[in-house]
Amino acid sequence: MMPGISFPSHAEVSGIQRLNSTSPAHEFEEATYRSLRWRLIPFLMLCYVIAYLDRINVGFAKLQMSTNLGFTEAAYGFGAGIFFLGYVLFPVPSNLFLVRVGARRWIGCLMVVWGIISGSTALVTTAPQFFTLRFLLGVAESGFYPAIILYLTHWFPNHRRAHAVSLFQSAVALAGIVGGPSSGWILDRLHDYGHLWGWQWLFLIEALPAVLAGLAALYFLDNRICEARWLTTDQKNFLVRQLERDSGARIAGSVRAVFADLRVWGLGVVLFGIAMAIYAISFWMPTLLRESGVSSNSRIGWMSAVPNLIAAVGMVLVARSSDRRRERRWHVVVAMLLGALGLLGSVLLPHRPMLVLASLSLAALGVMSALPLQWSFLTAFLGGSSAATAIGLVSSVGNLGGLVSPAMIGWLKGQTGTLHAGMYAIAASVVISALIALSYPARLVNR
Numbered sequence: 001m002m003p004g005i006s007f008p009s010h011a012e013v014s015g016i017q018r019l020n021s022t023s024p025a026h027e028f029e030e031a032t033y034r035s036l037r038w039r040l041i042p043f044l045m046l047c048y049v050i051a052y053l054d055r056i057n058v059g060f061a062k063l064q065m066s067t068n069l070g071f072t073e074a075a076y077g078f079g080a081g082i083f084f085l086g087y088v089l090f091p092v093p094s095n096l097f098l099v100r101v102g103a104r105r106w107i108g109c110l111m112v113v114w115g116i117i118s119g120s121t122a123l124v125t126t127a128p129q130f131f132t133l134r135f136l137l138g139v140a141e142s143g144f145y146p147a148i149i150l151y152l153t154h155w156f157p158n159h160r161r162a163h164a165v166s167l168f169q170s171a172v173a174l175a176g177i178v179g180g181p182s183s184g185w186i187l188d189r190l191h192d193y194g195h196l197w198g199w200q201w202l203f204l205i206e207a208l209p210a211v212l213a214g215l216a217a218l219y220f221l222d223n224r225i226c227e228a229r230w231l232t233t234d235q236k237n238f239l240v241r242q243l244e245r246d247s248g249a250r251i252a253g254s255v256r257a258v259f260a261d262l263r264v265w266g267l268g269v270v271l272f273g274i275a276m277a278i279y280a281i282s283f284w285m286p287t288l289l290r291e292s293g294v295s296s297n298s299r300i301g302w303m304s305a306v307p308n309l310i311a312a313v314g315m316v317l318v319a320r321s322s323d324r325r326r327e328r329r330w331h332v333v334v335a336m337l338l339g340a341l342g343l344l345g346s347v348l349l350p351h352r353p354m355l356v357l358a359s360l361s362l363a364a365l366g367v368m369s370a371l372p373l374q375w376s377f378l379t380a381f382l383g384g385s386s387a388a389t390a391i392g393l394v395s396s397v398g399n400l401g402g403l404v405s406p407a408m409i410g411w412l413k414g415q416t417g418t419l420h421a422g423m424y425a426i427a428a429s430v431v432i433s434a435l436i437a438l439s440y441p442a443r444l445v446n447r
Helices: 010-019 024-056 058-069 073-089 091-101 103-123 127-141 144-153 158-189 198-220 233-247 255-259 262-291 297-325 329-348 353-381 384-398 400-416 420-438
Strands: none
Touching: 024 058, 024 103, 024 127, 024 144, 024 158, 024 198, 024 233, 024 262, 058 073, 058 127, 058 158, 058 198, 058 262, 058 297, 073 127, 073 262, 073 384, 073 400, 091 103, 091 144, 091 384, 103 127, 103 144, 103 198, 144 158, 144 384, 158 198, 158 262, 158 297, 158 353, 255 384, 262 297, 262 329, 262 353, 262 384, 262 400, 262 420, 297 329, 297 353, 329 353, 329 420, 353 384, 353 420, 384 400, 400 420
8 A cells, every 4th residue: 555645537647657757656557557467467378378279289280180080171171160160159148158257267167178178189080070179169269268358358448458468469479489399399209109199199288288277267367356355455446447437438338239330340350351360370380381391390380489479579569559659540450461461472482481481470470469459449439248248249250260261271272282372362351351440430449
C-alpha cells in the first residue's frame, strides 16, 4: 500500500506521464501492470505454446507418417484441416460457459482433455481414425484461445491490451521455436525405439505437457481481480477503475445484436485471411524446406525455428509501437502485406534453402504481428457479454481459414505437383483481409 496516492482519471494520468514519467502515480501504474504481466502472461504463453504445438506437430509427423500409413497429400491436408471444423463450432458457447464457471476450471479442464486426445493420435492406423481424432482435438481446443482473449479483457484496459495480447500470441512463434528442433530430434532419434515410429513418439511426448499444465491451471489462475491475493488493495482498486473507464467507450448488447453487426463479421474475415496464412506456414513449412533441398529432419526442425524466432520479436515490437501511438489499422495492414509478400517469395525462389527461409521469416513476421492487433479492433468498441459473444464469433469465422488452408494447399499440390498455386491463393486472401481491415474508421479502432 502506498500512502498519499490517489487514483486520478485517465486524462490526469496521461498528463502526469507527459510532465513527469517518474512521478509516484506513474511508477505505481507501471508497477501494477508489471505485476499483472509477470503473473499472468508467462503461464498463459506456456499454455498456448502447448496448445499450438499439439495442433501443428502433425506437420512434422507428416514427414514419416504419410509414408508409414500410406496417406496421400490430399488426405494429410484434409486431416490437418479438419481440426478446424471442430475448432470453429464451439467458441461462442464455450466463451458463454466460461463466463458462468470461471476461467480457472474451464481452461484447466480443456487442456487435460485435449492432451489425452492428442496423445491418442499415436495409435491411429487408418485415415478415418486420423480424421476423427483431429476433429475431436479441434473441439477440445476450440474454447481455449477465445477464452484467453476474453480473460485478458478482465485484467487489462484497451490501451494496455495490445501489448499483453501480443506477448500471449508470441507463443505461436515460440511453439515453432521449441517445436521445430524438438520434433525433428524426436523423429530422428526415437524412430523405431520400443517398436514405435518417430511420429508416434512425437504425439505421445508432446501431449503430456497439456495434461500437466491443465492441472496446474486449476490452482494457478484467478478468475477476477478481486480474487488476486498477489495484488494489493490499492492495485485492485486502481485496476477496477481503469477497466470501468475503459468500458464506458464500449457497447454492450444482446447476442442477436452481435450476430447482426457487420463490423464483427468483417473482423471474422480479417482473421480468416490471417489464419489462412499462419496455418499455411505452420503445416507446410517442413515440406517447403524439404523441397528446397534440405533432407535432414533435424536440420529442417532447426531451420523452422528461425521464422518463428523473428516473428516472436516482431510481434512484441509492433504491438508496443501500436500501443504507444494508439494506432491499429496501419500496423495491421502493413504487417499483413509484408506477410503476403513473404508467402509469394517462399515458392518463387525454389531450390534456394536460405532464400526460402528468408521468405518464410518475412511471412511469419507479417501475419503473426497482425494477429494480436486485429483483436484490439473488436475490444475497442464492444464490451460485456457482447465481447464474449463477438470474440467467439470472430474466432469461429476466422479459424475457418485453418480448415480451408491446409486442405486447399494439399489438394492443389496433388493436382499440380507443387505448392505454388496454394501459396498464391493464400497470399491473395491476406491482401483482401488487409483491405477490409483498412476500411474500419480510425476513430472506431484507434484506442
